[in-house]
Amino acid sequence: MIEVQSLAQPGIRALRAYDPGHDLVALRRAAPQPLLELGSNENPYGASPQAVRAAIAALDSAHVYPDPLGGDLKRALAKQHGVDAARILLGNGSHELLMQFAQVFAGVGDEVVASQYGFAVYALAAQAAGAALQLAPALPRHHAMPRGHDLDALRAAITPRTRLVYLANPNNPTGTWYSAADFETFLADVPAQVLVVVDEAYAEFVDAPDYASALPLLAMHPNLIVTRTFSKAHALAGLRVGFAIAHPEIIAVLERVRESFNVNAPGLAAAEAALGDTAHLAAGVAGNRVQRQALAEALRARGLVASPSQTNFLLVEFGEATARIEAALLARGVILRPMGGYGLGDCLRITVGTADDNARLLAALDEVLV
Numbered sequence: 001m002i003e004v005q006s007l008a009q010p011g012i013r014a015l016r017a018y019d020p021g022h023d024l025v026a027l028r029r030a031a032p033q034p035l036l037e038l039g040s041n042e043n044p045y046g047a048s049p050q051a052v053r054a055a056i057a058a059l060d061s062a063h064v065y066p067d068p069l070g071g072d073l074k075r076a077l078a079k080q081h082g083v084d085a086a087r088i089l090l091g092n093g094s095h096e097l098l099m100q101f102a103q104v105f106a107g108v109g110d111e112v113v114a115s116q117y118g119f120a121v122y123a124l125a126a127q128a129a130g131a132a133l134q135l136a137p138a139l140p141r142h143h144a145m146p147r148g149h150d151l152d153a154l155r156a157a158i159t160p161r162t163r164l165v166y167l168a169n170p171n172n173p174t175g176t177w178y179s180a181a182d183f184e185t186f187l188a189d190v191p192a193q194v195l196v197v198v199d200e201a202y203a204e205f206v207d208a209p210d211y212a213s214a215l216p217l218l219a220m221h222p223n224l225i226v227t228r229t230f231s232k233a234h235a236l237a238g239l240r241v242g243f244a245i246a247h248p249e250i251i252a253v254l255e256r257v258r259e260s261f262n263v264n265a266p267g268l269a270a271a272e273a274a275l276g277d278t279a280h281l282a283a284g285v286a287g288n289r290v291q292r293q294a295l296a297e298a299l300r301a302r303g304l305v306a307s308p309s310q311t312n313f314l315l316v317e318f319g320e321a322t323a324r325i326e327a328a329l330l331a332r333g334v335i336l337r338p339m340g341g342y343g344l345g346d347c348l349r350i351t352v353g354t355a356d357d358n359a360r361l362l363a364a365l366d367e368v369l370v
């Protein structure tokens with residue numbers, strides 16, 4: 001038998017697949033009571049009923065291919081963001097797009113820059129493309145934005161070989177963000193031939209006054225790519241729809257490798273309907289804001305350190321007891337996300353749930369914290 005692994009491209013041979021956390025389907029089947037799933041930053045308020053109805057209606061045409069152009073959704077997004085539809089690329093989730101950027105713009109001999117504690121997909125994307133990943137150190141633990149992106153360090157990591165920089169604002173798993181002013185200074189200093197990807201998967205949840213989306217900077221910076229997703233605030237994670245906005249020429253190049261029918265018909269229909277249901281979006285974002293603060297305060301009252309967060313999750317330090325607490329909560333049907341893969345083995349990431357979810361989490365925590 002030949003060694004099949006050795007047939008893979010060198011970058012892929014060295015790769016470890018994305019870790020999606022626990023096998024939730026198996027856990028759900030085995031659980032005596034409904035699980036409290038707070039490990040994947042999903043939206044506990046559920047999708048817009050209008051979006052769900054649109055997805056179901058799209059199933060009447062399940063026998064035909066979806067619109068390969070995603071024209072209706074692109075036009076709706078173009079209107080919402082005040083950009084030309086030629087600036088928009090749709091993805092099967094933003095994960096697909098993040099991978100595609102490295103596939104198209106980085107290769108063997110090139111470098112890709114990301115931050116320590118940045119979202120795991122950036123490293124996967126770089127490695128899969130055969131490029132070398134340069135990790136810039138994050139801000140130190142004792143800082144206003146503990147473990148957040150250090151824009152000066154990211155700038156310093158850019159070399160003549162750099163093709164791409166990935167940043168998330170706010171970031172997963174730290175929940176931290178950087179200010180609009182700091183990002184503008186950073187971007188102005190990045191060489192024009194280096195593409196900067198700003199991943200705004202959690203942008204809708206932000207209320208920090210110093211934050212701003214990078215979208216308005218697109219007009220001035222043709223090397224900027226901004227990604228968004230319908231998985232988080234729009235609560236459509238199961239339908240897999242994300243998008244990028246960038247210079248039309250960047251989009252045109254990316255289109256060459258896009259799988260023709262990458263976004264399915266229920267996803268296209270649901271995403272368009274979700275955009276129209278602004279009341280549902282606002283209610284979920286408001287609920288998250290209240291519960292995020294309440295949960296952070298409740299955790300701090302128990303002596304736990306939670307990083308400042310502008311997302312729908314909190315990164316919480318449990319120290320040496322982390323593995324024991326995670327296992328004890330799991331035994332009580334409460335799923336959190338271990339962070340060992342990020343080099344944060346002393347932390348767990350907790351999705352902010354509804355008031356009831358958070359009450360159940362805290363009750364379970366009180367049983368296991370000694």
Ligand SMILES: Cc1ncc(COP(=O)(O)O)c(C=O)c1O
Pocket residue numbers: 040041092093094095096119168171172199201228229230231237240241242
């Ligand atoms: C920072 C960040 N970017 C992108 C994604 C990918 O989201 P999706 O592929 O569902 O659009 C996630 C998912 O958790 C994320 O946390």
